[in-house]
Amino acid sequence: MSLTHSLASSPGQLQLAAEGASQHRTLIVTLFTVFVLLTLGITVWAGRRTKDATDFYAGGREFSGFQNGLAISGDYMSAASFLGIAGAIALSGYDGFLYSIGFLVAWLVALVLVAEPLRNSGRYTMGDVLAFRMRQRPVRTAAGISTIIVSIFYLLAQMVGAGALVALLLGISGETGKNLIVVLVGVVMILYVTIGGMKGTTWVQMIKAVLLIGGTLVVTVLVFHKFNYNLSSLLGAAAENSGKGAAFLEPGLKYGVSTTSKIDFISLGLALVLGTAGLPHILIRFYTVPTANAARKSVNWAIGIIGGFYLMTIALGFGAAALLSQKTITESDPAGNTAAPLLAQEIGGGADSTGGAILLAMISAVAFATILAVVAGLTLASSSSFAHDLYANVIRKGKATDKEEVSAARISSVIIGGVAIGLGIFAGGLNVAGLVALAFAVAASANLPTILYSLFWKRFTTQGALWSIYGGLTSSVVLVLFSPVVSGAPTAMFPEADIAFFPLANPGLISIPFGFLMGWIGSILGKEDEAVKKHAELEVRSLTGHGAL
Template sequence: MTSQLAAPAAGSPTLNLSVFLVFVFITLFIVYKATTRNQTTSDYYAAGSAFTGLQNGVAMSGDFLSAASFLGISGAIAVHGYDGFLYSVGWVVAWLVALLLIGERLRNTGRFTMGDVMAFRMRQRPVRAAAANATLVITFFYMLAQMAGAGGLIALLLDVHTRAGQALLITGVGIVMVFYVLVGGMKGTTWVQIIKASLLLVSVTFMTVFLIGKFGFNLSSLLEQATQHSPLGEKLLQPGSSYGATSISRLDFVSLALSLVLGTSSLPHVLMRFYTVPTAKEARSSVVWCSWSMVTFYLAILIVGYSATALVGSDAIVHAPGGENSAAPLLAFHIGGVVLLGIVSAVAFATILAVVAGLTLAASASFAHDVYANVIRRGKADPRSEVRVARLTAIAVGFLAIVGGIVADGQNVAFLVSLALALAASANLPTMLYTLYWKRFNTSGTLWSIYGGLGSCLVLILFSPAVSGTSTSIVTGVDFHWFPLTNPGLVSIPLSFVCGFLGTVFSRHPGDPDKHAEMEVRALTGIGAGS
C-alpha cells in the first residue's frame, strides 16, 4: 500500500521541472530589471533603504516562511501531529520578541549588519570579527536546512532517487541562488522574497479553503480521518507523541521551544531587513505586515499538515522520496493532480532559492562589512572594493552551502533549522540584549557572550543525538554522542548570558558611558540612524 502511494507521487517530472524553470527565468529577469545599480554598500546591503513597510514586511515574512515552514512543519504535523505544530507556534512568538526587544532599536543603531550594533560602543575589531564568525556559522547551519529541503523535493518531484543525481541538482539550485545575490544584492533578493512570499501565501490559503470545504467545513471530520490514517491514532491530536514519552524528551521539548522563540528573533538575514526601510515608522509597519502574513500562513499550514495525514497517510509520507518533507507536495498531487503538484513544487523551490539567497547575502555582507572593511581595512575600505569582496564571499558561501546540502540531504528541514536557531539564540540574542539594555556591558563581555554561546552550542550539537547515535542522526552507523538532548538551547543559551555577565564583571576595562548615552538616544529616537 505504501509503495503504491509513494511511487506515482512525483507526478510529471517534466512538468514540475518546467514550472520551476519558468519561475527561475521570471525572477532572474525581475532581479535584473529591478537592480539598476549596486555600486555603493548601501545599495548592495540595504537596497538604499528604499522599500516601503508593506514591501519589506512581505519580504520579511518570506525570510521566516522558509522550506522549514512549508515542507518541514507540514511534514512534522502530518507525521507527529500536535508536536509538529509546536515549531510554528515558536516562530510566531519569536516574532513578537524581535518586535518588542530588538527590531526598532537595531534599525536605529546600525547600518547594515548586527556587527554594527554589537560594536557600536565596544572595541571595533575584535567585536566585529566575533559577530562575523557567529553570522557565518549560523547562516551555514540554516543553509543546510534549505538545501536539504531542496534535495528531498528534487527526489520527489523530478523522480531522481540516486544520491549523485540529487547532488547534481542541489548544485544547480545553489548556482541559481548565488546568481541572485551577485546580480541583485539586497534589492534583487528582496523582490524575489516578495514574489515568493506572495505565491506561498496564496497557494496555502487556497489549498486550505479547498481542504476545509472537502470535509464539509467540519474540522472535526478532518481531524478524525487524520487519526485513522496515522499509526499514532488519537495521540496525533495530543501533545507528547514526539516530546513527553521520557524526562529527556520533555527537556528536549523545552530546549526546542527556547531555541525557536529566542533564535528566530536573532537570525542575521532577518534582522538585516530592518535596514531596507527609510524610517523607524516604516520598520514598525514592516512588523505589522509580516505578523499578519505569518499568522495566516501558520494557521493554513496546520490544516495542510493534518489534511496530508487524512488524505495521503503518515506511512506513505514517511516512505516517499523526501520523507517527511514530501507531505505538502504529496497532498497537492492527491487533491489537484500533476498541475497543482507542479505549482506547489515551483513555490517550494522558490522558497528555498529566496531564503538561501537571503542567507548568502547576510553572510557575505557580514564578512565584507565587518571583517574586510572594519577589521582588515580599519574602516577605510573603498565601497566598490567592499562590494567586490562581498560578491566573492557569496560565491564561497554558496559553494559551502552546496556541499553541506549534499551531506544533509534527507534530514527534516524543520529539525535542522532548530539547530541553527539554537546557535543564533546562544551567540546573538544575549549579546544584543546586553548591548542594547545594559549600561555596564563592555568589550570583554561581548566576546565572552558570543564565543561562549557559539562554542558551547557547537560542541553540544556535535556530541548530541542530532549528529550520531540514532537512526535519524545526520551521521548514521556510529555513536559518539554523550549529550542527551537533540537541541542544546536549554544549556547553551543561559550559558551565553552567564558568560556575558562574568566577562563584563571581571573585565579591567569598563564600558564607555558616553558611547552608551549616544547609543541610547539613537536607539530610542532614530537620530543619526544609518550613519
Template sequence: MNLHYLAAESTGGNPILNISVFVAFIVVTMTIVTRVSRKPQKSASEFYTGGASFSGTQNGLAIAGDYLSAASFLGIVGAIALTGYDGFLYSIGFFVAWLIALLLVAEPLRNTGKFTMADVLSFRLKQRPVRVAAAFATLFVSLFYLVAQMAGAGSLVSVLLDIHEKSGQAIVVAIVGIIMIAYVLIGGMKGTTYVQMIKAVLLIGGVIIMTIIIFVAVKGNFSQLLTEAVQAHGGNEAILEPGMKYAESDTSKLDFIALGLSLALGVAGLPHVLMRFYTVPTAKEARKSVTWAIVLIGGFYLLTLFLGYAAAAWVGPETIKNAPGGANAAAPLLALELAGPIFMALISAVAFATVLAVVAGLAITASASVAHDFYNSVLRNGEATEEEQVRVSRITVVIIGLVAIVLGIGAMGQNVAFLVSLAFCIAASANVPTILYSLYWKRFNTTGAVCSLWVGLLSALILILLSPAVSGAETSMLPNADFAIFPLSNPGLITIPLGFLAGIVGTYIGKPDNFDDLQAEMEVRSLTGVGVEAAVDH
C-alpha cells in the same frame, strides 16, 4: 476519504511538467532580478540594503518572504502530518519568536545600526574583538540555516522527479546552490527583496488555496479531518494530543524544552531577518513593515495546522515516510492529492521559490558580515572602499554557496524544521544575549560581549556535533557513525543560559570601556531613531 474526485489518478507528478514550471519560474524571477538591478551596485548601501529604498508594505512582504522558509512550509507540514500536535509546536514557536524579536530587538537594532548586527554590538564597545566574534556567529547561524534550505530543496525536487538515489538528490542540491549564487551576484539586496516579495505572495496564496480545497472537501467540518487523520495513523489518537514525539522519555521532554527555548529566543538573533529592517528609510516605515509581517506570518502559521492534518489524513504517514525527502515531502504530496499534477507542480515551484528567496537573503547577510565587519573593520581598519567591500561580498557569496551545497547534501534526510531549530539554537546562544545586553545594560563591556558571543557559539557548535542530530541514530546526518555523547538533539537548554551567563561574568571580570558618550548616544538613537543615517564607526 478519497479525494481523487479532485485529483487525477496518479501516484506522482509529471516530471516534464514539473521541470517546465520550475524553469519558467526561474526565468521569470531572474528576469525581474536583472531588471531591478540594472544600475551597477558599487556602493555597500545598494548591495546590502537596496539603498534603504523600500516602503513599509514592500518590506513587510519581503520580511514574510524571508522568514517563511522551507522549514515553515515543508518541514512543519510534514512534522504535523507525522507527529500531530507536537509538530504544530514548530508553528507556535516560530510565531511567538517573531513577536519577541519585534518587542525587544527589531526597532532599537534598526535605529542603531547601519548594515549588520555587528554594527550594533560594537557601537559602544571595542570594534575589532566584537566584530570578529559577531562575524563568526553570523556565518555559522547563516550556514546552518542555509543547510536546512538546501536539504529542503533536495527533498522537494526529488519528490517531483521521483529521485530516490542519493547521487541524484545531491545533484539537485548542487543546482539549487548555483542558482542561489547567481541570484545574489546579479541582484544584491534589491533583487533579492523583489524575489522575496513575489515568493511571499505566491506562498501565502498557495497555502490559502490548499486550505480552501481542504475545507470544501470536508464541508467545513474540521473534526472530520481530525478523525480521518487518526484513522490514517491506525486509530492512534496521540496525534491529537501533546507528547507523541516529546513524551517518550525524560530526554525527549528535555529536548522539547530546549526546542522551545531555541525557537522563542532564536529569531531575535537571526542576522538575515534583522537585516531586513535596514532596507526602509524611516522608523515609521519599519513599524509599518512589522504590521504587514505579523499579519502575513501569523496567518500562514495558523493554516499549516490544516495542511498538516490533511496530509496525515489523505496522503498517510507511511507514504510520507517512504517518499524521497521523508517528512519534507508531505506538502507537495498533499497538493497532488488535492488537485492533481499541475497543482503539485505549481505549489512545488512556490516552495522552490521559498528556498531560493531565503538562501539569497542568508547569503547576502553572511557576505555583508564578512566584508563589512571582518574585512573592512578588522583587516583594513575601516579604510576599505565600498567597491572593495562589495567585491569581497561577492567572493564570500560564492564560497558560502559551495560550503552550503556540500553540507546540504549531507543533511538531505533531516526534517528541515529541525535543522532550522539548530540555527535558532546558535543564534539564541551567541547573538541574543549580546544584543540584549548591548541595548539594555549600561555596564556591559567588550569582555562581556566577546565572552557571550564565543561561549554561546562554541558551546552550541560542540554540543550539536556531539548530539544525536549528527551521529548515533537512524535520522542522524551521519547514521553510520556514533560519537553522540550528548543526549539532547537540541542543546539550547545548556547553551542559551551559558551565553547569558558568560556575558555577565565577562562584564564583571573585564575592565570598563569608558565609552560613556557612545553609550549615551546609542541609548538615544535606539529609542528615538535620531541619527540613523550617521556612520557608526569610531
C-alpha cells in the same frame, strides 16, 4: 522539522508520485523554469539600480513597511518549516502543531526587543550595533564569524533539501542528479546576490511569499471543501485515520513519551522563540526601510502574514492525516516532510490525474521557490557581514571605499556559495535534521544575548561581548556534536558511532543561558572601557532614532 533528513534517504511514495505524474513532468519543469527566469530578470533589473553600498546592503532603504514585511515572510518561511510543520502535524497531531506556535511567538520577541532599536543603532549588519559601543576590530570579527556559521548551517539544510526534493520530482536518479540540482541552486543564489544585491533579493523574497501563501491557500480551500468547510469534521477524520484516536488531538503524543522528550521540547521551543531575533538574514532586513517606524510596521505585517500561513498548516497537516494513510506518509519520508506534496496530489484527484499532477507541480514549485529565496537571503547576510565587518573594518581598518566593499561582498558571496554547494553535496546522504534547529540555537545563544546586552545594559563591555558570542557559539556547537543529532541514534548523522553523552537534540536549554551568563561574567570581570561611557548615547539613538541613517 528538517526537510532534508528523510528526503535524502527514503524516497518511497514521493518517488511513486513523481512516476505517476511522469507524463506531466513537463509541467513541473516549466513551472520551475518560469520562476527562475522571472526572478533572474527581476534581479538584473534591480542590479542596474544598485549604485552604492547602501543599495547593495540595504536596498537603498527604500522599501515600505508592507514590502519589507512581505520580504521578511519570504525570508523566514523556509522549506523546512513549510514542509516540515505539515509533516509533523500529519504524524503527531497536536504536538506537531506546537512547532508553528514556536515560530510565530518568536516574532513578538523581535518586535518588542529588537526591530526598532536595531534599525536605529546600526547601518548594515549586527556588527554595526556592537561596534557603536565596543572596540571595533574584535567585536566585528566575532560578529562576522557568528553570522557566517549560522548562515552556513541554515544554507546546508536548504541546499540538501533542494537536491533531494527536485531530483525526486523530476525523476532524476542517483547522487549525480541530486548533486547537479544542488549546484544549480547554488549558482542561482550566487547570481541573485552578486547581480541584484539586497534589492534583487528582496523582490525575489516578496514574489516567493506571494507564491507560498497563494499555493497554501489553494490547498487549504480544497481540503476544507472536502470536509464541507467544517473544521471539526476535518479534525475528527484526521484523528480516526491516524489510528491514534483522540490522543492525536491531545498533547503528549510525541513530546510526552519521556522526561527527556519533554525537556527536549522545552529546549527546542526556547531556541525557536529566542533564535529568530538573532538570525542574521532576518536582522539585516530591518535596515532596508527608511525609518524605525517602518521597521516596526514591517514586523507587524510579517506577524500577520506568517501567522496566517501557520494557521493554514493546520489544514495541510490534518488534511494529510485525514486523506492519506500514515503508512503512505512515512514510506515517503519517516519524518513526514513530503506530506504537503502528497496531499496536494491527492486532493487534486490522485497520482494519475491531471489535477493531481498540476497541484503536485504547483506545491513543488513553491517549495523550490521557497528554497531559492531563503538561500539568497542567507548568502547575502553572510557575504555582507564578511565584506562590511571583516574586510572593510577589520582587514582594511575602515579605509575601504564603498566600491571596494561591494566588490568584496560579491566575491565573498561566490566563495560562500561555493562552500554551501560543496557541503550540500558532501551531506547529501546524511541526516541533517538538527541543522535548522541548530542555526536557531546558535543565533539565540551567541547573537541575541550580545545584542540585548549592548542595547540595554550599561555595564556591558567589549570583553563581555566577546565572551558572550564565543561562549554561546562554542557551547551550542559542541553540545550538538555530542548529541543524538550526530551519533547514538538511528536517525543520527553517523548512526554507527556513539559519542552522544548530551541527551537533548537541541542545545538551547543549556547554551542560551550560558551565552547570557558568559556575557555577564565577561563584563563584570573585565575592565570598564569606552563601551560603558557610550551607553547613554546608544540608548538615546536606539529609542529615539536621533542620528540614525
